[in-house]
Amino acid sequence: MTTTASVDLTINLISQGKVAGEICATDLVEAPWKFDLEMPSYGPGASMADPIPADSPRQGERPEEYRTASKNELAERIRRAKATLGDRAVVLGHFYQRDEVVQFADFVGDSFQLANEARAKPDAEAIIFCGVHFMAETADLLSRPEQAVILPNLAAGCSMADMADIDSVSAAWEQLEDLYGTEPDANGRVPVIPVTYMNSSAALKGFCGDHGGIVCTSSNAATVLEWAFKRGQRVLFFPDQHLGRNTAKAMGIPVELMPLWRGNKALGGNTEQTILDARVILWNGFCSVHKRFSVAQIDKARAEYPGVRVIVHPESPMETVDAADEAGSTDYIQKAIAAAEPGSTFAIGTEINMVQRLAAQYPEHTIFCLDPVVCPCSTMYRIHPGYLAWVLEALVRGEVLNRITVPESVAAPARVALERMLIARPGTTMAA
Numbered sequence: 001m002t003t004t005a006s007v008d009l010t011i012n013l014i015s016q017g018k019v020a021g022e023i024c025a026t027d028l029v030e031a032p033w034k035f036d037l038e039m040p041s042y043g044p045g046a047s048m049a050d051p052i053p054a055d056s057p058r059q060g061e062r063p064e065e066y067r068t069a070s071k072n073e074l075a076e077r078i079r080r081a082k083a084t085l086g087d088r089a090v091v092l093g094h095f096y097q098r099d100e101v102v103q104f105a106d107f108v109g110d111s112f113q114l115a116n117e118a119r120a121k122p123d124a125e126a127i128i129f130c131g132v133h134f135m136a137e138t139a140d141l142l143s144r145p146e147q148a149v150i151l152p153n154l155a156a157g158c159s160m161a162d163m164a165d166i167d168s169v170s171a172a173w174e175q176l177e178d179l180y181g182t183e184p185d186a187n188g189r190v191p192v193i194p195v196t197y198m199n200s201s202a203a204l205k206g207f208c209g210d211h212g213g214i215v216c217t218s219s220n221a222a223t224v225l226e227w228a229f230k231r232g233q234r235v236l237f238f239p240d241q242h243l244g245r246n247t248a249k250a251m252g253i254p255v256e257l258m259p260l261w262r263g264n265k266a267l268g269g270n271t272e273q274t275i276l277d278a279r280v281i282l283w284n285g286f287c288s289v290h291k292r293f294s295v296a297q298i299d300k301a302r303a304e305y306p307g308v309r310v311i312v313h314p315e316s317p318m319e320t321v322d323a324a325d326e327a328g329s330t331d332y333i334q335k336a337i338a339a340a341e342p343g344s345t346f347a348i349g350t351e352i353n354m355v356q357r358l359a360a361q362y363p364e365h366t367i368f369c370l371d372p373v374v375c376p377c378s379t380m381y382r383i384h385p386g387y388l389a390w391v392l393e394a395l396v397r398g399e400v401l402n403r404i405t406v407p408e409s410v411a412a413p414a415r416v417a418l419e420r421m422l423i424a425r426p427g428t429t430m431a432a
């Protein structure tokens with residue numbers, strides 16, 4: 001699919017038979033409020049098979065007017081509310097967000113860039129985060145206490161982030177401490193350092209802050225692992241096994257020394273010796289969007305487009321990353337495309353909203369998504385213009401809806417882990 005229409009429009013055209021293509025769920029044409037209350041999983045899209053944890057927030061009923069308003073009416077109401085609020089409110093849109101929402105964003109970026117944008121707007125009373133729950137939490141950690149961070153649809157979680165919860169990680173940690181003890185080795189390195197991907201709950205960031213650990217993004221994961229290996233003999237990496245494995249492998253750590261930890265089993269389902277020998281213990285989490293990218297898709301792209309440059313996100317499986325020309329974060333992908341010679345061809349392994357937006361932004365290149373099936377991130381898909389209009393118009397009336405607040409007992413150690421990440425610099429030598 002090389003069309004540059006918005007993903008929502010593409011899905012509608014495919015479902016009506018007006019353009020050729022395949023979508024991963026016919027339910028994608030429905031509005032998210034159809035699923036907010038009743039679905040046991042995240043709804044139509046790439047993460048539709050991932051269950052929503054019982055304690056995740058659920059979005060209640062929306063007033064009828066926002067569910068029935070036309071696309072044009074919603075757009076007009078959002079524009080009017082934004083104009084009335086002016087600098088009092090800032091709207092942030094993630095790269096994977098649908099165009100129908102992103103068009104109203106004051107900033108578009110990845111989760112950490114957006115959290116920093118929130119910090120750069122200390123005068124805004126409200127930060128409307130059109131992303132998912134952990135991103136809104138991070139914005140709350142980094143913004144001023146008086147600023148309200150708002151998630152337009154509370155059911156917009158992240159299935160990967162939800163694969164590691166504080167209770168399971170704490171239980172795993174206890175087992176590791178029982179096995180390793182807590183004493184540092186002769187080089188002063190503790191037995192294990194916890195590293196959490198930005199795509200995790202604030203509680204897990206706080207856990208890392210409390211246990212000598214650190215946060216990483218997909219842009220700085222190697223730098224963060226270097227930081228961790230200077231201080232620890234091993235790393236417990238959560239929630240994304242693929243980012244952990246791909247990063248550590250690129251640093252020269254053998255895959256055999258990276259056992260997978262399955263949260264519901266003793267020692268994560270491993271032998272004692274495997275865990276003693278481990279360099280990186282990988283939590284059994286993954287992104288349902290990025291796990292779709294495969295070697296077969298890369299082979300097909302190369303056959304159809306000789307000379308194609310294949311770039312995949314490091315949340316993709318190891319075999320896919322190995323078969324690609326490059327792997328990098330959303331920021332890396334964007335910069336690579338911006339710097340390419342006109343007439344280049346790219347097959348990109350990341351979320352389709354971002355890929356189609358890049359294709360529209362750079363018509364001098366041929367850019368397409370590696371996955372031929374149109375299958376957006378279903379959790380991001382839960383933010384719809386109807387929700388954006390609802391929270392903005394409430395703000396105009398002086399009402400703050402869907403505020404995301406991280407309690408200070410969690411926020412303080414979470415900030416410690418984030419600060420360690422900000423201070424970590426590339427170029428330090430990795431401990432053997």
Ligand code: SF4
Nearest residue numbers: 158159160287289377
């Ligand atoms: S793309 Fe994957 S990691 Fe990102 S929000 Fe969606 S499910 Fe989570």
